[in-house]
Amino acid sequence: MPIASRVNIVPLDFDDDELLGNMSSSISQAFQIPTRIVPMDIRLDMGRNRQRDQLNSTWVLSQLLSQSLNNSDKILGITVHDLYTPILTYLFGEAELGGRAAVVSTYRFRDELYGLPANKDNLEKRIEKEAVHELGHTFGLVHCLNFDCVMHASTYIEEFDYKTNSFCPLCVSLLDERTNT
């Protein structure tokens, strides 16, 4: 697997600069590589399912890849829209396993969706974990059985709140293996 030189963060209908900045430093810290915010001209309505009122995550990945010229960069899209694939009702994010592109959504990390008052701190922590998790997949990491590890599979919000935003020792060693070859 080629060593990634940088992570390009692409906001997709996303304008919270403070959250972008914090997420950017979290990613940089987790993978020890530089990050930068790269705006891209992607017409999201093309990947939108009006019936489901959701954005097709696989379509987003293909768009991110088609517009990214540097093959050694990882690309992370971030959007406020709810993500889906034709067979799954929703996704928090999607990534190419051992590939380059990943996308995450803030939609289901908002406390308001669960009848609670808005809490930006919770939203920030959750999206940081999900961004590191999906980028972990692009480095070839699979789901981890360790509940604390950021690579633990999470299908509901409480699991995000339980796990940490860092890798367990096993995933750290796997990540080292993959980034040093």
Next chain:
Amino acid sequence: MNKDNNKVNILIVDDEASVRGSLSRWFEEFDYNVGSAADAAEALDKFRPGKWDIVFLDIRLPGMDGTELHHKMKEIDPDITTIMITAYASVDTAIKTLKDGAYDYITKPIDPDYLSHLVSNIIEKKQLFSENQKLKKRLNALCKFDKFLGDTPQIKKLLDLVKTVAPTDTSVMIRGESGTGKELLAQLIHSLSPRRYSPIVTINCAGLTPGLAESEFFGHEKGAFTGAIYRRKGKLEIAHQGTVFLDEIGCIDSKTQMDLLRAIETRQFTRVGGNEIVNVDFRLICATNLDMEKAVEQGTFREDLYYRLNVFSLFVPPLREHRADIPVIANGLLKKLSTSMNKNITGFSNGAMDLLTNRDWSGNVRELRNSIERAVVVCNKQVISSDCFVLDNISDISPQDQSLMTIEKRHIQNVLDKTGGNITHAAETLQIDRTTLYHKIEKYGLCR
């Protein structure tokens, strides 16, 4: 689970490429091995027994539909776990496939939380099933006792009776001389019974004094008597759900006979020095070499207990009455003993086998076993010859075999075995000329 890397193998059969791709990516992130097929033909081409753990199967497929494909897959691999994927419109069909052995059905689009739990539950169930199978195999191996050897009609009939009574809960009384294999027969009955996964507990009644017998059978509470510093479970309690084998039942004292009768009738007792009623469930097998009817007649054994124990009676004949089994038994014992002593002994010489088959064996199979064990210890060749045995007492030879001809035949064979078939040396030892020895070899059909 794949035996080589312990990975879960999932096959996705759906005609929509986006569904196959999306589910494949989802499962690959869990580190599962994923395969996919667009139609039934491709799925059947990829399908082999044991290759896949879970198959996700779309009900609507071009050509052969999902229900028919499911049926075919079940024929090829009955252990396969199939999940039917369906749209709301075809839920009825999905339910029909459940009746046909599918594990579950899911409707499109699938809730990822539900999918994740569904797959982890299947994996857990499969792992438990496989672990259970392995444990059962190990337990079956542990439950196997020594084989009861013999091909003669007497032994075949005895084993037929054992097979008949073993699966029932009937009390069995095994009779026979000492050393005939009564305990082995009891173990065989237990191992063929539904109680085989629970213990068989042997109580040797001959070695029990009246006080000791009570504690041995029923256990005792702490402080019940001097030295009872702990509560101890009795053998009947230990044998719960298993089998109790009472060896030498005829030697039991009258007080214990009475207590035992009550315990057998009610399946309840109290420990010595205690008040708590203990409920037990056991099967009873007993053995004796005494004439129990005579003991009942003389009043040394309770008649009611005798009838309780003697529901089904088995008689193990003495070895001298099924002499034709001696080669089978001897070879079986030799195989076991030579393996345990790490020796490469393949069989007996003709002389040695002659010696074994012509003997009366008053101690029955036990005596035969001990003699063979001694021979295996001293033997340093591939075949045990007669000189490895210390069985020179002519009186042990059965009366019909004490003719001069039989003894001469056996003696010449022994000498031939000792000299390794060398005629000159054998003739010198026997103090006869070589021509006479040749005549006798021919006359008796001896082997050199």
